[in-house]
Amino acid sequence: MSELSVNHLLGIKYLNKKDIQLIFETADHFKEVINRPIKKVPSLRDITIANLFFENSTRTKLSFELAEKRLSADVINFSASQSSVKKGETLIDTVNNILSMKVDMVVMRHPNPGAGVFLSQHVDASIINAGDGAHEHPTQALLDSYSIRERLGEVGGKNVVIVGDILHSRVALSNIYALQLQGANVMVCGPKTLLPKYIKDLGVTVETDLRKALNWCDVANMLRVQNERMDISYFPSTREYTQQYGVNKALLNSLDKDITIMHPGPINRGVEITSDVADSDQAIILDQVQNGVAIRMAVIYLLASKIKH
């Protein structure tokens, strides 16, 4: 039976192409499960999973929790606001305390890049990174690619542009790695102040003109501007940002072809995309959300099967 090459999901950069294929094939199965009347399988009845969220999250946390429950795992939730972290406990101590209650797997969101990697080096549990600072958000990238595959048949050979705040985005980085592994061509587009200076060295093309980027692509993944991560204004006003990097229906209609619009959420309607785009047939934003559960079930299932071995 095939298995993942890794014991943790810390980032897409630690995976290989076969891992992604395996996750997608497993997700296909679980997608069928969650569309049944009884949306649950007993696969992980002997597994306990802790969801540790040191940073706010709505959809990712819900999606993980739902995925865990659909697999019949026992689930405990922890968020920093209620925890001893505020009293000065270290991350390793916090997690080891939880693990001593016989937890098998940790799903963690954390504001610091590398927090998941750090944890995997010091604690004895399988770690799933649910977002670590501006580093990676691997399950998001997996569900994004999975959604492209669902809409366009395959990811290889497709032109995908990631638009917006690349500098502060873990979604962008994980997507770049995931798309490249599957043979897609990746472009990033945004104001220069929001593009890392050395992003080109990751093998992506850089474009500052949104119209050119949209004309080139098959898929546009529109990112949110992460104001909460900015220590200074990277552009003069939201209005001016939208003028240059917002997608509206008129712009989409003026392109030579129908492109697919994605967004990892939460959407700032009227900023990076207008409502008529978000709600159009070209957008697969809600498909992404649904696929998120299937992808997370697949990841958890595959990592749990390694624990059992």
Add this chain to the structure above:
Amino acid sequence: MNVLVKSATIVDPKSDFHNQTVDILIEKGTISQISKRIQNPKNYKEIRRDNLHVSQGWFDSSVSFGEPGYEERETIANGLDTAAKSGFTAVAVNANTNPVIDSYADISFLKSKAEKHAVNLYPIGALTKHSDGTDLAELFDMKTAGAVAFYDYQHPIANPNLMKLALQYASNFKGLVCSFPQESKISGLGVMNENVTSTSLGLKGNPALAEELQVARDLFILEYTEGKLHIPTISTAKSVELIRAAKQKKLDVSCSVAIHNLIYTDEHLKTFNTNFKVLPPLRTQKDIDALISGVKDGTIDMVTSDHNPIDIEDKKIEFDYAKYGTIGLESAFGALNSIFTIKKTVELLTNGRERYAMDTTPIAVGNSANLSMFNPNSTYTFTKDHMFSRSKNAMFEGHNLKGNVYGIIANNQLVIQ
């Protein structure tokens, strides 16, 4: 202390015995005889070691010991022991303490703590009160107490007018002003070199530009003030270029580079190992090549371990939260000797004293013995067993080094492993 050093190869271009293998007789701390073979009728302690080499005592221009205030990182006593076992007979100690060393009394405290040690401790006083970059500390008073330079350790002087005043004021008494090369607004929240590696790790980048802007600014101010400036721990290719040009203009500037910045690139941060989190950050191979050529042509006056013990509580945490710094005294010789010839290594380890107005003592009869003893040819993997520091945050842990230290003879004392 009386000791007979047997069969030692002297590495000291200023000595008549340079490159010769000789016996050295030391009586009451002074070299009384050097020759091919010396008898030992008084039955002094003899030092015989495999492939023993000796040079003038080594000096490190930038070490931190924590005391007072950060004794959990390191104490002066253990710090000096570490220096001795690592081959150093003199260290300039940064005001990297709490409270900051910024007064006559503070300098006197450091001096008194080190009084009876084999290793000479040369205190560096803070340039500004509390190192907060606002007002000059009592520089003259500290110099009177024994401060050899003035430096807000790793705190850039943001205000250019303050830097101008510091250079002007200190020139009254030939004080050496140090300026940490970093423009804070540009470095921002960066925790590693800005490059493709920082991008791929999602870590905020500290661009080379931040260093180069500050170096350029300080050189302009130096030219205007005609003061005496030292720029500690440069790390980029363009900094080397800027300082090379300034020296051609005969400005009174010196600079150093941290040994780890000559060896490691930012790619070593790929596993988020906090021992590689240092300031200035590890840069690129292009920078390393330029720094090494700067060392070779004398643009860079001295190398330093930039020894900075940090306790495990501040290192075994998330990367963003971890403090900057690596210990470096213990690995300094083995690391340098891995990339330079032994002659160059010794030259680098003995450079810098003159800049800090310290005496040098060539290996000659009649001079007090100030010697480092080592074997330049051994190879080994550097592990925790080689660390003497209270904190074990060593970037070089697990890496292969060439050359090990036996000990020192200085201040009429012998420290030997």
